Amino acid sequence: xxxxxxxxxxxxxxxxxxxxxxxxxxxxxxxxxxxxxxxxxxxxxxxxxxxxxxxxxxxxxxxxxxxxxxxxxxxxxxxxxxxxxxxxxxxxxxxxxxxxxxxxxxxxxxxxxxxxxxxxxxxxxxxxxxxxxxxxxxxxxxxxxxxxxxxxxxxxxxxxxxxxxxxxxxxxxxxxxxxxxxxxxxxxxxxxxxxxxxxxxxxxxxxxxxxxxxxxxxxxxxxxxxxxxxxxxxxxxxxxx
Numbered sequence: 001x002x003x004x005x006x007x008x009x010x011x012x013x014x015x016x017x018x019x020x021x022x023x024x025x026x027x028x029x030x031x032x033x034x035x036x037x038x039x040x041x042x043x044x045x046x047x048x049x050x051x052x053x054x055x056x057x058x059x060x061x062x063x064x065x066x067x068x069x070x071x072x073x074x075x076x077x078x079x080x081x082x083x084x085x086x087x088x089x090x091x092x093x094x095x096x097x098x099x100x101x102x103x104x105x106x107x108x109x110x111x112x113x114x115x116x117x118x119x120x121x122x123x124x125x126x127x128x129x130x131x132x133x134x135x136x137x138x139x140x141x142x143x144x145x146x147x148x149x150x151x152x153x154x155x156x157x158x159x160x161x162x163x164x165x166x167x168x169x170x171x172x173x174x175x176x177x178x179x180x181x182x183x184x185x186x187x188x189x190x191x192x193x194x195x196x197x198x199x200x201x202x203x204x205x206x207x208x209x210x211x212x213x214x215x216x217x218x219x220x221x222x223x224x225x226x227x228x229x230x231x232x233x234x235x236x237x238x239x240x241x
Contacts, residue, residue, distance in 0.1 A: 090128035139218030
C-alpha cells in the first residue's frame with residue numbers, strides 16, 4: 001500500500017499543571033528520563049516498582065559499539081531479539097524485533113501522580129522503554145498502549161501530538177507497519193532549553209486490545225539519526241501477538 005502524507009503546522013496544546021515542560025513523548029522530559037523498575041509485568045505494568053528520574057546530561061556521549069554508529073540500529077542473526085511476546089520484558093499487544101544490544105524494560109506505574117502524568121500522553125500510556133545506551137546511543141524506543149479500539153491509528157497519533165505543547169512541523173503518513181495498516185508521524189520539538197529543533201518520529205497501529213504507539217526519542221537530532229535504523233526495524237517487523 002502506498003504512503004500518503006499530510007502536514008500540519010505547529011500545535012500548542014495546554015501545558016502541564018506544574019508549568020510548561022516537555023511530555024514523555026518528546027523523549028527527553030526536558031533532560032530527565034522516566035526510568036522503571038525491574039519487574040516484567042503485563043502491558044499495564046503494575047502498582048509499585050522503583051520510580052526514578054534518571055537525568056541524562058547533554059554533552060555526555062557513550063562509546064560507540066564496534067562497526068560504527070550504524071551498529072546501534074542493526075540486529076544480527078545471532079542476537080536479533082524481540083519484545084512483546086510471552087516471556088519478554090514487556091508484554092504487549094504486538095511483537096517486534098529489537099536491534100542488537102537494545103534493552104527493553106517494562107514501565108510500572110505507582111502512586112506518584114507527577115510521574116504517572118508523564119507516563120500518559122493523549123489516549124495512550126507508556127508501558128515499555130527500550131534503552132539504546134547498551135548499543136552506544138542516548139535515547140529510547142518507547143511503546144505506548146491504550147484501551148479504546150474505536151480510533152484509527154491516524155486519530156490516535158493526532159491525539160498523541162495534541163498533548164505535546166512543543167511539537168511543530170508535523171507530518172502524518174498513512175502506511176504499513178509489518179503487514180498492519182499504520183500511520184506514521186514525523187515532527188520536531190522546539191524549546192528555549194534546546195539548541196535547535198529536535199526530530200522525533202512515531203508510528204501507530206490498531207490491535208483488538210487497543211492502539212499501540214512506538215515512538216523514537218533521543219538526546220538530540222544526531223542521536224535520533226543514529227537510532228533511526230532500530231526504529232525502522234521495529235516498524236518493519238511489528239506483528240500482532
